[in-house]
Amino acid sequence: MTIQWFPGHMIETQNLLENAISKVDAVLEILDARLPRASSNPFVNKICKGKFRLKVLNKKDLADPWQTKLWLDYFEKKENKPAVAICGTQKSQAYEALNYCVGKITRNRARKLKLMVLGIPNTGKSTILNALAGKKIAKTGNVPAITRHKQRTSLKNNIDIYDTPGILWPVIEPPEKACILAASGAISDTAIDYNDIAFFAANQSEDILI
Numbered sequence: 001m002t003i004q005w006f007p008g009h010m011i012e013t014q015n016l017l018e019n020a021i022s023k024v025d026a027v028l029e030i031l032d033a034r035l036p037r038a039s040s041n042p043f044v045n046k047i048c049k050g051k052f053r054l055k056v057l058n059k060k061d062l063a064d065p066w067q068t069k070l071w072l073d074y075f076e077k078k079e080n081k082p083a084v085a086i087c088g089t090q091k092s093q094a095y096e097a098l099n100y101c102v103g104k105i106t107r108n109r110a111r112k113l114k115l116m117v118l119g120i121p122n123t124g125k126s127t128i129l130n131a132l133a134g135k136k137i138a139k140t141g142n143v144p145a146i147t148r149h150k151q152r153t154s155l156k157n158n159i160d161i162y163d164t165p166g167i168l169w170p171v172i173e174p175p176e177k178a179c180i181l182a183a184s185g186a187i188s189d190t191a192i193d194y195n196d197i198a199f200f201a202a203n204q205s206e207d208i209l210i
């Protein structure tokens with residue numbers, strides 16, 4: 001089964017991000033804690049080179065706590081990439097991620113700190129923004145492609161944070177990865193067959209699904 005979902009708005013977002021990335025101080029890359037590897041977009045790796053990036057494993061309430069611990073250790077120790085796990089619907093946890101990120105950046109307090117939230121669709125980017133803002137400023141929903149534009153939110157302590165539309169990549173390989181992403185809700189239901197995905201998910205062991 002081949003699944004491809006790379007609509008026009010994702011190409012536009014890629015172009016937008018390529019231009020915008022140089023203007024921000026750091027990136028919060030929002031991954032799905034249930035599938036941190038499959039939900040890593042190679043394009044984010046490419047454009048974030050040289051930029052401080054915190055991997056935020058969101059939806060930890062839906063993930064196996066032991067697997068999440070293993071993933072955090074793996075990112076920190078094997079890949080030397082800072083990572084935290086949060087439940088983005090909780091304001092205190094959203095701030096844990098933000099404060100970790102801010103603490104790693106040398107900043108001139110007179111200047112606004114600019115952060116950007118990036119990731120594939122449906123990982124909880126807008127939810128985290130709302131939790132940080134303490135009010136619903138961005139539309140959220142358990143379907144991909146709810147956020148269509150870059151949106152700036154001003155937080156306390158002279159911080160601006162940008163929400164962005166989720167993006168995938170043109171060819172998701174191997175096909176199993178596309179199925180895992182579809183099972184997590186990252187791919188539009190116009191591009192998948194529910195029965196195929198349900199069958200795939202039911203036949204996987206937990207190890208493969210992460």
Ligand SMILES: Nc1nc2c(ncn2[C@@H]2O[C@H](COP(=O)(O)OP(=O)(O)O)[C@@H](O)[C@H]2O)c(=O)[nH]1
Nearest residue numbers: 059087088089122123124125126127140141142
């Ligand atoms: N259980 C759980 N659901 C979450 C969490 N964060 C976001 N969600 C849900 O995930 C769905 C997608 O969230 P959204 O913020 O729109 O994702 P975005 O596409 O990355 O902006 C929504 O139904 C949210 O309520 C979380 O930490 N735990």
Ligand SMILES: [Mg+2]
Nearest residue numbers: 125126146147
């Ligand atoms: Mg969004």
